[in-house]
Amino acid sequence: MLFDMDGTLVDSERLWDVALRELAVEYGGSLSDAARVAMVGGDATTSMRILHADLGQQWRDLATSQAWVARRMGELFRTGLVWRPGALALLLAVRAADLPTALVTSTARPLVEIALETLGRDNFDVVVAGDEVRAPKPDPEPYLLAARLLGVPIERCVAIEDSRAGVASALASGAAVLGVPSEVPLDPVEGLHLLETLAGVDLALLGDLLARAEAARP
Template sequence: MTLTRPGLAAVLFDMDGTLVDSEKLWDVALKELAASYGGTLSDAARIAMVGSDATTSMRILHADLGQEWRDLDASSAWVERRMVELFRTGLVWRPGALGLLAAVRAAAIPTALVTSTARPLVDVALETLGPDNFDVVVAGNEVRSPKPDPEPYRMAARLLGVPIERCVAIEDSPAGVASALAAGAAVLGVPSEVPLDPAGGVHLLESLTGADLDLLAGLLGSVDVTR
């Protein structure tokens, strides 16, 4: 028996807070919506939304304001319209993210964007991220069960035609980390607005600055092969 490390089959990138510094923009839209409803969004509720899909986030917001009777779809649509404006004027890369993405693409390693954000807003973000940087995009409204369920990452690997066990997912939120781990991917955590627990074998970095292909490949576990 010989221990060997399998090759890196794909890199699966989260978007908000991982590739782009967009959580602050979400703060703006969500607080404006709460204000329009005559309330103030609590810090605890905002933290609970990080990494969640639109429906879950609106349910948290309504409960936080004591207005559970409000229409989830109407609130989601309001936030999406406001976020389109904010994405087009204030979307910036997270430190090291563009360099790592460029290195992965230069090495011809398949990539996927796996996000809880809905497709219309993802398409706006791709104006900054570059649609050609991703072989596959899995948006929050394109899965039956969003993060922290493993479906988004399993779908990305399936669409790429690669085994999830040879993929590295890069995430900033507890929901995203839980999704990727449950799917079977190796996980690189880069906390943004919410701390991450290093338990479960998640490798944590303060930022993607200095992250490279060797680091990503090193996150894959060794396997026994018979010569």
């Protein structure tokens, strides 16, 4: 099992929204809704490029902006993380069944370490953070790396995602993909199984997704 974090397991996209909009104000501007949507599911560097361009301040230093957001998100993660509907129950069911499980996120390792205090470190055999891959989502590398570290063929993995970038990454990797949108709607695409929530999702449904994905392969 391959779980995305932000917007999938925990309702943290609203916290990113707070930090990003606060940084825009700090820079004397305001973040447009279109720019915010474009950031969902992306890595920190890409998000800062979008923010700077949205403000017409492309001259700003990416590392400085990333550090500001990381500091603010650390504060918000410590006090504001809540589970998405059905996420904890599904994660516990997966672990009770002793299924190899990875957390695959675009968030950098320092913030992931804070989030794991809520998520539970023992709930994951492997954690792949956004600053630990050469090519972040929507590239398939994060999911391919997670499957390799788990020792499970990617074709035998189910990935659960909420963002367009994450879905693209998971589909390109060859995993079976369950999409549960949070902040941004997901378009129906081949290979993507869409649900409104993880509430009620069980191991039988995940097994069915794998079987369908296998049947669809040439």
